[in-house]
Amino acid sequence: MTNRLKKTVVLVGMMGAGKSAVGRALADRLHVPFMDSDEEIERAAAMSIPEIFERDGEAFFRARESEVIARLVQTNGAILSTGGGAFLQERNREVITTSGVSLWLDAELQTLWNRVRHKTTRPLLRTKNPRKTLEDIYNARVPVYAKADLRVPSEPRQSIDRMVDKVIETLKQRPDVLET
Numbered sequence: 001m002t003n004r005l006k007k008t009v010v011l012v013g014m015m016g017a018g019k020s021a022v023g024r025a026l027a028d029r030l031h032v033p034f035m036d037s038d039e040e041i042e043r044a045a046a047m048s049i050p051e052i053f054e055r056d057g058e059a060f061f062r063a064r065e066s067e068v069i070a071r072l073v074q075t076n077g078a079i080l081s082t083g084g085g086a087f088l089q090e091r092n093r094e095v096i097t098t099s100g101v102s103l104w105l106d107a108e109l110q111t112l113w114n115r116v117r118h119k120t121t122r123p124l125l126r127t128k129n130p131r132k133t134l135e136d137i138y139n140a141r142v143p144v145y146a147k148a149d150l151r152v153p154s155e156p157r158q159s160i161d162r163m164v165d166k167v168i169e170t171l172k173q174r175p176d177v178l179e180t
């Protein structure tokens with residue numbers, strides 16, 4: 001395989017879109033480093049995301065998230081998965097678009113719900129009606145994710161491997177990003 005990644009690809013999109021799972025598999029396939037901003041924040045804080053939200057609040061988390069993304073996006077030719085809220089902040093979009101290329105993993109609401117409903121790792125969904133909360137977040141965020149440089153739709157019963165194929169096909173349309 002002769003694919004060469006020339007820019008860092010930054011995965012954005014909703015909780016459950018597959019940024020972490022697809023990002024890791026994509027990096028393996030392309031033989032490039034993989035980074036996940038949430039993992040980096042958890043490692044630095046030696047706490048889980050829910051613990052950080054509970055102890056220090058969302059604003060503190062968002063500040064750490066911006067710092068981590070600004071630092072990690074400087075790694076050239078890697079895959080960087082972000083948390084679902086990262087692309088919402090304009091300053092994050094700026095650093096992402098300046099140093100890397102943003103790619104939106106776009107999955108339908110029902111697909112997202114099926115993937116996140118049994119997990120307890122997402123503090124924003126710890127509400128009385130998490131399905132409704134996810135829907136509200138989805139509706140508010142989709143117009144922002146649409147600002148990403150690239151978009152790949154994630155179908156309901158598609159495998160992670162197939163999703164990686166689709167992402168690579170999309171990246172190949174951009175020889176400035178993926179040289180083949």
Ligand SMILES: Nc1ncnc2c1ncn2[C@@H]1O[C@H](COP(=O)(O)OP(=O)(O)O)[C@@H](O)[C@H]1O
Pocket residue numbers: 013014015016017018019020021022081084115154155157158159160163
């Ligand atoms: N086609 C698919 N694409 C992405 N994730 C999938 C897919 N099929 C199943 N999954 C599962 O859905 C979940 C997606 O969660 P995750 O990768 O943590 O998303 P994010 O980081 O975007 O919140 C994972 O448990 C993953 O194994």
Ligand SMILES: O=C(O)C1=C[C@@H](OP(=O)(O)O)[C@@H](O)[C@H](O)C1
Pocket residue numbers: 013014015016019020038049082083084085086121122123124
């Ligand atoms: O959508 C969000 O605001 C969040 C998404 C999470 O990451 P994933 O999108 O990887 O689940 C994590 O950063 C935090 O719970 C907040």
Ligand SMILES: [Mg+2]
Pocket residue numbers: 019020021038081082083
């Ligand atoms: Mg993730």
